[in-house]
Amino acid sequence: MAxxxxxxxxxxxxxxxxxxxFGFWIYLMTDLLMFxxxxxxxxxxxxxxxxxxxxDELFSQPLALTETLILLTSSFTAGxxxxxxxxxxxxxxxxxxxxxFMLGLAFLSFELKEFAEFIHEGHTMNTNAxxxxxxxxxxxxxxxxxxxxxxxxITLIFVMRRGLNGPLVRKLTLLSLFWHFLDIVWxxxxxxxxxxxxx
Amino acid sequence: MSSNPKHHTEHGTTASYIxxxxxxxxxxxxxxxxxxxHKVSGTSLLATVLGFALLQMIIQLVFFLHLGREKKPYxxxxxxxxxxxxxxVVVVGSLWIMHHLHYNMxxxxxSKKLVNDEAIYQIGGExxxxxxxMGPNHQITIKDGQISxxxxxxxxxxTLSFVNQDDEAHHIxxxxxxxxxxxxxxxxxxxxxxxxxxxxxxxxxxxxxxxHMHPETSGGFTVLP
Numbered sequence: 001m002a003x004x005x006x007x008x009x010x011x012x013x014x015x016x017x018x019x020x021x022f023g024f025w026i027y028l029m030t031d032l033l034m035f036x037x038x039x040x041x042x043x044x045x046x047x048x049x050x051x052x053x054x055x056d057e058l059f060s061q062p063l064a065l066t067e068t069l070i071l072l073t074s075s076f077t078a079g080x081x082x083x084x085x086x087x088x089x090x091x092x093x094x095x096x097x098x099x100x101f102m103l104g105l106a107f108l109s110f111e112l113k114e115f116a117e118f119i120h121e122g123h124t125m126n127t128n129a130x131x132x133x134x135x136x137x138x139x140x141x142x143x144x145x146x147x148x149x150x151x152x153x154i155t156l157i158f159v160m161r162r163g164l165n166g167p168l169v170r171k172l173t174l175l176s177l178f179w180h181f182l183d184i185v186w187x188x189x190x191x192x193x194x195x196x197x198x199x
Numbered sequence: 200m201s202s203n204p205k206h207h208t209e210h211g212t213t214a215s216y217i218x219x220x221x222x223x224x225x226x227x228x229x230x231x232x233x234x235x236x237h238k239v240s241g242t243s244l245l246a247t248v249l250g251f252a253l254l255q256m257i258i259q260l261v262f263f264l265h266l267g268r269e270k271k272p273y274x275x276x277x278x279x280x281x282x283x284x285x286x287x288v289v290v291v292g293s294l295w296i297m298h299h300l301h302y303n304m305x306x307x308x309x310s311k312k313l314v315n316d317e318a319i320y321q322i323g324g325e326x327x328x329x330x331x332x333m334g335p336n337h338q339i340t341i342k343d344g345q346i347s348x349x350x351x352x353x354x355x356x357x358t359l360s361f362v363n364q365d366d367e368a369h370h371i372x373x374x375x376x377x378x379x380x381x382x383x384x385x386x387x388x389x390x391x392x393x394x395x396x397x398x399x400x401x402x403x404x405x406x407x408x409x410x411h412m413h414p415e416t417s418g419g420f421t422v423l424p
Binding site for chain 1: 211220230231235241248255263264270282285286294
């Protein structure tokens, strides 16, 4: 009897998790549409530099590659963290997501350093349409990373205090979906913004 | 949970994450090397970079987001396909419309430059003043922030080259620092270190120019008919 009740509960729980995950997936797709519009704006305006330097002069490709490798690795460690979470290994979850958090922080600091250099050299988002669209696109991704980091920090504190319970594993699942999604968006920023600048 | 094999396949295993990670690394580094070592350029660069980005997206969707391993009726995948359709409409539509808008509504200075670059001598029966044949070349050198010679006299349709021999970029603008004036459709000549740019002297009169980052670096030229 007890076994039956437990099995029913987990089935119910699994069904609920599927629904929540699908809802989150819809959010991700609408977010993707927002990024699409920003990409389209960037593609249209990238040559409108008002006589100023374009992407080929401003961007540092080695920096962009470093950022890409950092974010890619963080996506991988988040995946390993999720495997640990499904097996109920609390310490491994903390280690893998801890590494993911640090890598995300490193990525963000590289991005902010690049922005600060541009602004210091007088290439602000008011300079021309190219830079407006650049800051809008890359800045929006940076904001997503920032909120992802906040979310991760809060969830990890809960894991530390309460251990791995069902709702927390569900939250980690959504978080890792979000993180992988941001990695895919970044691949397109790396390709369309940083690599295509050399075309 | 792990005793249920059906449930297990919906999520990734360590092996699938490692495979996805290695493939992603490859598809990041290959286009990076192709582009930075100048193995591809122009349209083929755009196609190559976009191709690798799409490949990498598919790899991450499969290995990291476990797409296609969900239970029927595949709501997530269907929603993704619908979104991709919308993405194509937005991106292709924007580029297509804006390309034609740009083509048909070229701003004055840009059309002046176009007229000079393409040597179009008349538009709608009116003479544009564009040069058909180029005269001799004059040269202005920038070295250690100094311009030499500071003034040049030339005939209309001669060419004028600005040569940057400094280790930093110079941005030559025409007119004064306070009131820059485009010359023959050129707003600014961006000279990277060691590079040169040449303009055709298609507008007569005496003109001045300056380095927009260092306004004290300036000179002029007179174009005689």
